[in-house]
Amino acid sequence: MSPSPLLRIFGLSKNFGGVQAINDLSMELVEGELLGLIGPNGSGKTTAVNLITGFVKPTEGEITFRDRDITGWAPYKIVRLGIARTFQMVKPFYQLPAYKNMIIPLYSPRVKQMTGGKYGDRDAKALDLLEEVGFERDAFVAYKAASALPQGYLKRLELAKAIALNPDLMILDELFSGLSLAEVASIVPIIEKLRQEGKTIIMIEHRLKELFRIADRIVVLNFGEKIAEGTSDEVMESDAVKKAYLGAEA
Amino acid sequence: MKRRRERIDRGIKARSGDLFALCSWREMLYLSTPRLLPIIGLLVLSFALSVYWQRVLLSVSVFALLAISWDILAQTGMISLGQALFFGTGAYLAGIMNHYWGWPPVVTIPLATFFGGLLCTGFLVPVLRLRGIYFSMVTLIIPLMLVRIIEATRIFGGTEGISGLAPLPSRWMELYLVIAALLATLFGFRRLMSSDFGLVLKGINDNDRSVMNAGINIYWFKTQSLFIASSVGAFAGAFMTHIYLFVGMPVFALDYSILPIAAAVVGGIGTFAGSVLGAFILVPLSEILRGLGGLRIVFYGVFLVLFTVAIPEGIFHYIQRKYHQVERWVEVEK
Numbered sequence: 235m236s237p238s239p240l241l242r243i244f245g246l247s248k249n250f251g252g253v254q255a256i257n258d259l260s261m262e263l264v265e266g267e268l269l270g271l272i273g274p275n276g277s278g279k280t281t282a283v284n285l286i287t288g289f290v291k292p293t294e295g296e297i298t299f300r301d302r303d304i305t306g307w308a309p310y311k312i313v314r315l316g317i318a319r320t321f322q323m324v325k326p327f328y329q330l331p332a333y334k335n336m337i338i339p340l341y342s343p344r345v346k347q348m349t350g351g352k353y354g355d356r357d358a359k360a361l362d363l364l365e366e367v368g369f370e371r372d373a374f375v376a377y378k379a380a381s382a383l384p385q386g387y388l389k390r391l392e393l394a395k396a397i398a399l400n401p402d403l404m405i406l407d408e409l410f411s412g413l414s415l416a417e418v419a420s421i422v423p424i425i426e427k428l429r430q431e432g433k434t435i436i437m438i439e440h441r442l443k444e445l446f447r448i449a450d451r452i453v454v455l456n457f458g459e460k461i462a463e464g465t466s467d468e469v470m471e472s473d474a475v476k477k478a479y480l481g482a483e484a
Numbered sequence: 485m486k487r488r489r490e491r492i493d494r495g496i497k498a499r500s501g502d503l504f505a506l507c508s509w510r511e512m513l514y515l516s517t518p519r520l521l522p523i524i525g526l527l528v529l530s531f532a533l534s535v536y537w538q539r540v541l542l543s544v545s546v547f548a549l550l551a552i553s554w555d556i557l558a559q560t561g562m563i564s565l566g567q568a569l570f571f572g573t574g575a576y577l578a579g580i581m582n583h584y585w586g587w588p589p590v591v592t593i594p595l596a597t598f599f600g601g602l603l604c605t606g607f608l609v610p611v612l613r614l615r616g617i618y619f620s621m622v623t624l625i626i627p628l629m630l631v632r633i634i635e636a637t638r639i640f641g642g643t644e645g646i647s648g649l650a651p652l653p654s655r656w657m658e659l660y661l662v663i664a665a666l667l668a669t670l671f672g673f674r675r676l677m678s679s680d681f682g683l684v685l686k687g688i689n690d691n692d693r694s695v696m697n698a699g700i701n702i703y704w705f706k707t708q709s710l711f712i713a714s715s716v717g718a719f720a721g722a723f724m725t726h727i728y729l730f731v732g733m734p735v736f737a738l739d740y741s742i743l744p745i746a747a748a749v750v751g752g753i754g755t756f757a758g759s760v761l762g763a764f765i766l767v768p769l770s771e772i773l774r775g776l777g778g779l780r781i782v783f784y785g786v787f788l789v790l791f792t793v794a795i796p797e798g799i800f801h802y803i804q805r806k807y808h809q810v811e812r813w814v815e816v817e818k
Contacts, residue, residue: 289693313699325691330683337680338687342699356680399699 238301240265240434241286241317241403246295248281248458255281257458259295263403268425268435270449270466272442274478278458279438280322283405286436287319288312299403314344318401320392322408322438328381332369332391335380336360339398348400359398367394367424386417393424403434410441418444442466454478486816491809518807522670522760526663530656538659542727544767545662546720550744551751551759552669553716559677559754560709561689563616566623568740569607570717571724572630574600576640578722579731583646589726593719600718605711612706627736634733645732652726662723666760669716673756676712685709743767750791752798761800765791 239262246259256278263269271279284290286297288309297305304312326335339345340356361369361376367390369376375387383391389409396404406425410418418441425448428435439445446452446466454462454469456478462469469475500511533541550567557564577596581587587595611622635643652658676682687695688702695702725731743766744759751762769787773780795802 287697289696308701309693309696310699310701313697319697321694321697325694327687327690334683337683338695338700339698341680341684344699395694395698 239263240267240300242296242298243286244296244298246282246285246297247293248285248290249293255458256285256292259455259458259460261453261460261463263434263436265402265434266429266432268429268437268448268450270445270452271436271438271455272440272445272452272469273455273461277455277478279455280407281458282455283319283407283436283438286312286405287317313342313399313401314347316344316400316402317405318396318399318403319405320389320396320407320409322411324388324392326380326383326388326391328379330380331377332380332383332387333357333360333364333376335391336363336394336398339395342399344399344401363394363398364391366397367391368420369394385412386414386420389413389417390421390424393421397428401433403436404428405436405438407438408440409437410439410444422448487813488816489811490814491805491811493809497808519671522757523667526667530659530663535655538655540768540771542658542662542724544763545666546724547743547747547767548666548760548763549662549669549716549720550740551747551763552673552756553713553720554744555748555753555756555759556673556677556685556709556716557713558748559689560685560706561615561692562612562706562710563620564623564713564741565620565745566625566627566741567717567744568627568736568738569623569630570600570604570714571721571740572627572736573604573714574718574721574723575725575731575735576721577603577718578725579646579649580640582649582726589650589652593722593726596722596725597715597719600722601711601715604714604718605707608710608714609707612703612710624741627741631733631736641732643733645730645734647730647732649725649729649731651729658727665719665723670756670760677756746788750788750799752800752802755798755800755804758798758800762798765799 241263243262244260246256247254248256259278259282261269271282273279281290285292288304288307288311291306295305296303299312299315299317302315304315326332337356337360340353340359346353361371364376365371369387369390375383380388380391389412393406393409396406409421413421422444425435425437429448437445437449449466452462452464452466452469453460454472454475456474461474461478462472464472496511496514499505499507500515505511505515529541530538550571553570554564554567574596577600578589578592581592581595582589607626608623611619614622634640640646652661677685684695684700684705688705692702695705721735724735744763747762747766748759749762750766751760752758766788770780770784773783776783791799
């Protein structure tokens, strides 16, 4: 018998006015898996994430996490259950030093639960977490104002904010976008380390080459519908995917 | 040759930044002066002023409290146009408790502060989800509605109001009570907003999605901020009830909503000290201009415009910068 899925989405639909952003999407995610969610621009990837994390309420369908129906829950409650996400557009508190940006996730009730009712020294915890994602401790980067950080560090900061919540499921929305090859190469080991720790991860990516190297399974969306699912080789062979990415003639 | 202005932290600011502040009296003085100044200033003023200007000082302090209360809401992302709601609710509660139940001011003021805060929070909790101008409009309307309700139903004295209320024991008591409240609020709120709790509040203003995404219920935090702010406003109202010995419909007047905002804007938003400074400029200014009769509002308006155009960041931010930094012109190399 296969293990019961960590996350289960069934018949999920969302329309904004007349636009069908997500149409009858169903998928499952088992614990410890890294799922890549890809698709052309406007195919509904971010909407799918917004639906899972509660930022957008679905028109129809059901989402369960650990066999618990979380459809239509408020975002903060979903986070407390153990689903954390990063945002595609990173918007840190620019005037604050990087490590102070970590204070808000560390103030989360989720963190309090995990540490048994105590928050502890948040500043120290913040520096530890930032070191984990590559803010070298002796280089003072963590003390710099977020406005002075390059994009690569802002993405790491965004990742650290999600890690701080110690989630079971992490959803990384275009973490690699806007980064150089070297920067991506330095973030990949962090993600691999998270996997070793047993985290389940959904990655939305346009950088397919890097994604295919680490993902177990890929789901392809187009116009809000799932058009293919399987290993990276399988989905790239699929005619529907070729058509979606390259146009009708391919 | 092009020039630009360069701002550099003063040496003493860097020197007094950490434990090194204990190096010398000069450093310690540098750090403590801005904190001691309002305390000593208020104490000296309380002695030096004539009875008339002491009354003005009471009014200044009350408006400063309302401006601080506006500022903490603004920093949590709630722009209130209805400080009169907090002020009026506190005022009426104190008046009712004193008139109908005969409770002395020592009981009515703390109770009106607490329950006034609770009541106002209750009024506004249903609209916490509204953002920006929509929230502001509701805060503007509620005090105006309450006035009409009092007028129409003739409760609590109706248009006549309630008069003959109990005064505070002495003139000095009045003065020091409000000064103590003002200083406690000023320093307390500054500390609160620099704590991690304050960081979450500011985070809600900056990027509420990011705060929600940390598993934090932003509405609960907004409610707490609302309660803190409205309690301060309610205290101001309850206090003034026992100064005027009267409470009536004017406590919901627009003055109590608009002047605190003007004070916070002129003084500088986001510092609380700016709000106090603004009240200390605007309220006496309005008193001085009283002799001008009808033209008073014109001059007052001109002053307001001049302030905001000349120092748009607010007076406190300006002074703070001058205190901590030196400016000089440097040539820009092409």
